[in-house]
Amino acid sequence: MAVIYESVKEAAEQRDRPRHPEKMSNPDSPVLRKPPWLRVKAPTSPGYQGTRKIVRDHNLVTVCEEAGCPNIGECWEKKHATMMIMGDTCTRACAFCNVKTGLPEPLDANEPDNVAKAVQKLGLSHVVITSVDRDDLADGGAAHFAHVIAEIRAASPSTTIEVLTPDFLRKDGALDVVVNAKPDVFNHNLETVPALYLRVRPGARYFASLRLLQNAKEINPSIFTKSGIMVGLGESREEVMQVMDDLRAADVDFLTIGQYLQPTRKHHPIDRFVTPEEFKAFEATAYAKGFLMVSASPLTRSSHHAGDDFQRLKAARSKASGQAH
Numbered sequence: 462m463a464v465i466y467e468s469v470k471e472a473a474e475q476r477d478r479p480r481h482p483e484k485m486s487n488p489d490s491p492v493l494r495k496p497p498w499l500r501v502k503a504p505t506s507p508g509y510q511g512t513r514k515i516v517r518d519h520n521l522v523t524v525c526e527e528a529g530c531p532n533i534g535e536c537w538e539k540k541h542a543t544m545m546i547m548g549d550t551c552t553r554a555c556a557f558c559n560v561k562t563g564l565p566e567p568l569d570a571n572e573p574d575n576v577a578k579a580v581q582k583l584g585l586s587h588v589v590i591t592s593v594d595r596d597d598l599a600d601g602g603a604a605h606f607a608h609v610i611a612e613i614r615a616a617s618p619s620t621t622i623e624v625l626t627p628d629f630l631r632k633d634g635a636l637d638v639v640v641n642a643k644p645d646v647f648n649h650n651l652e653t654v655p656a657l658y659l660r661v662r663p664g665a666r667y668f669a670s671l672r673l674l675q676n677a678k679e680i681n682p683s684i685f686t687k688s689g690i691m692v693g694l695g696e697s698r699e700e701v702m703q704v705m706d707d708l709r710a711a712d713v714d715f716l717t718i719g720q721y722l723q724p725t726r727k728h729h730p731i732d733r734f735v736t737p738e739e740f741k742a743f744e745a746t747a748y749a750k751g752f753l754m755v756s757a758s759p760l761t762r763s764s765h766h767a768g769d770d771f772q773r774l775k776a777a778r779s780k781a782s783g784q785a786h
């Protein structure tokens with residue numbers, strides 16, 4: 462399954478300077494055949510091409526492309542692209558992630574304006590902004606996030622903004638800067654269960670990520686908080702239940718659960734394909750545990766259908782607060 466290298470250009474780049482030098486000595490894992498529920502059409506529509514042009518014209522990086530997201534055909538046809546700010550190179554080296562690792566370039570001062578212009582051109586009612594990890598910056602890139610939010614607000618005042626941030630580990634004050642820029646949704650993914658952190662997300666700490674989500678809600682109680690995990694990495698059902706409980710204890714509103722897909726043979730192997738029925742069971746359990754919104758399916762990704770989900774999230778909060786009064 463999965464990517465392996467999508468084009469001759471990418472294969473050549475890989476020879477010259479591997480995207481993931483730290484993974485080159487990993488053993489090759491067998492490539493599993495995708496089950497039918499994970500097969501998607503190749504992206505070819507005119508809408509997809511139009512989105513691609515806007516992204517290129519504004520010199521933007523998207524997580525849709527960098528992560529090799531399987532939903533790109535569907536999302537880009539509807540002009541839903543998730544911008545990845547602060548470059549295409551990440552200072553972490555997570556075992557699941559296809560984003561290039563290494564020492565990033567300095568920040569592009571024009572990026573906030575470029576992102577805002579692209580959001581306007583795409584006519585987005587809701588936008589998701591994510592980034593690479595920037596452990597090299599004193600604030601982890603928090604001020605840059607805030608600039609991007611401010612430029613989008615100025616150019617497209619009715620667009621709602623969701624940020625999907627790094628963990629800002631050891632970056633004191635960074636979270637306040639992002640939350641005080643008033644995004645509508647604060648998303649930070651736990652990615653996996655705590656027992657798998659050392660293998661899957663070695664640069665991160667489970668409880669630091671959990672606390673980040675809790676702190677975001679404490680700084681601004683009206684913000685919506687969101688987090689997600691991948692399944693199929695080797696976690697048990699009980700461990701997933703525990704993550705749900707931990708996220709509810711941190712007052713997280715929205716949970717996403719999707720199937721892990723292995724970007725290349727050098728990445729973390731897929732343990733198994735979780736069936737659509739198991740995802741349905743996760744969804745029912747998560748609702749029973751009190752999440753306002755849950756998206757759990759094989760192709761669920763943090764930013765998939767994020768605009769529609771945000772409307773449902775707001776409605777769910779209004780309904781819940783009506784019932785509480």
Ligand code: SF4
Pocket residue numbers: 524525526530531532533534536537541542543762763764765766
């Ligand atoms: S699910 Fe998210 S990352 Fe994937 S294509 Fe859609 S917007 Fe991009």
